[in-house]
Amino acid sequence: MTIEKPRVRFAPSPTGTLHIGGAHTALFNWLWARHTGGTFVLRIEDTDRERSTKEFEQSILDGMRWMGLDWDEGPDKEGSYGPYRQSGRMENYKKYADQLLASGLAYEQDGAVFFKVPEGKLITFDDAVYGHIEVMSEKASVNQDGTIKDIVIIKKDGMPTYNYAVVIDDHTMDINTVIRGEDHIINTPKQILIYQALGLEPPTFAHLPMILGKDKKKLSKRHGATSVFDYNDMGYLPDGVFNFLALLGWSPRSGQEIFSREEAVELFELSSVTKKPAVLDMDKLNFVNQEQMKRMEPHKLLGVIRPFWTKMGLKPETFSDDYLASALHTMGGRGQTTIEVAEYSDYFLSFDVVRERYDASEITEEKRPLLKKFYGELTEKCAEWTPEAMEIFTKEWIAANESSMKEVALPLRWALTGRKVSPGVFEVAAQLGREECKNRLNYYNLLG
DSSP states (O other): OEEEEEEEEOOSSSSSBHHHHHHHHHHHHHHHHHTTTTTEEEEBBOOTTTTTOOOHHHHHHHHHHTTTTOBBBBBTTTOTTTTBBGGGHHHHHHHHHHHHHHTTTTEEEEEEEOOOOOOOOOOEEETTTEEEEEEHHHHHHBBBSSSSSOOOOOOTTTTBBBHHHHHHHHHTTOOOOEEEEGGGGGGHHHHHHHHHHHTTOOEEEEEEEOOOTTSSSSSOGGOOOHHHHHHTTTOOOOHHHHHHTTTOOOOOOOOOOOOOOHHHHHOOGGGGSSSSSSOOEEEHHHHHHHHHHHHSHHHHHHHHHHHHHTTTTOOGSOOOOHHHHHHHHHTTTOSSHHHHHHHHHHHHTTSHHHHOOOOOTOOOOHHHHHHHHHHHHHHHHHHOOHHHHHHHHHHHHHHTOOOOOOHHHHHHHHHHSSSSSSSHHHHHHHHOOOHHHHHHHHHOOOOO
């Protein structure tokens, strides 16, 4: 007996951009398809004719591409189960509605088609995350007074409703595993009733835990970014957002928190998804994003940081790629977002920003002679302009001149970077080069 490989789908409505909850659902479907060698289908649910737009559809596709979630079949990648937009599948909805009408399981009223919800029927399903669930049919769809509410399957305008269309689409597209948000659990019994009425085999269901804000309330605009593109603009890497979202409701059995896409695919198990609501913790996202940047090869990271430097008016095009990549390597993983990395490293591209931040006013005339003597000898007599050579030279100099590392290194850091905190000052000096260091020290009248 051969086990059927999963065919999963992500089915967004093009009534808005790809929000973080949708991206989370898409990611888990993608991970399961890639882990099992299955198929990931992108289906556009555009039956809301008033609110659906081509612009939103394109935005969703672009958001998924930014996340690195490629699909095997979709509106721009036709397979054997198209069309991949609901608006092109109207014949299917009519065909199965006619079948329900003919069998007496549905009826027409006021131009709409209603599915009759039966009484006394036990609906059961085994959710891959939430376990065994049982609901009596009369509780599946109820009016406000508690009486059975028949389910509208075709509206007066001829368009299918969600709970009906999703059944027909998943069946006709051979979707055998439905992975979606926990808020859809309430819809599942209604859909199973329609599957059974049509004599169809329901798919396996797996409902993902809800994502909450740090205040433990359901995600909304008050929690900040809602679109994946907002995260790009805020300085997060696609790999950082991917890694972070994967950890919302799932973690590898090994406990590993930072992983590549390939590692995530290998480690992912649907059985390891938790029922407990996941919290969108920005501190955790910052940590994960920083760790992902540390993993990046400097020239690749440069491609991400360059636009932010340009936006800051720093003119990275006037430097070689090797110099800029080396500067990022010197940063040693400082900065949690691409914006922070660009800001923290500005002094490698411009002395103007240093002058704006630092005026050397705290250096007294009493201290200046010693500093001028040291910096003059360092820049002229240190044979090799390397961090190691500079550190050895400095330690020998301060021993001979009864000074201290703090006394000479802190003003040097300020003069070179305009900041109190930076990578090792000798690493910074080596990156800037001997002549640039002399220029900056000379500007502050710190050369002998």
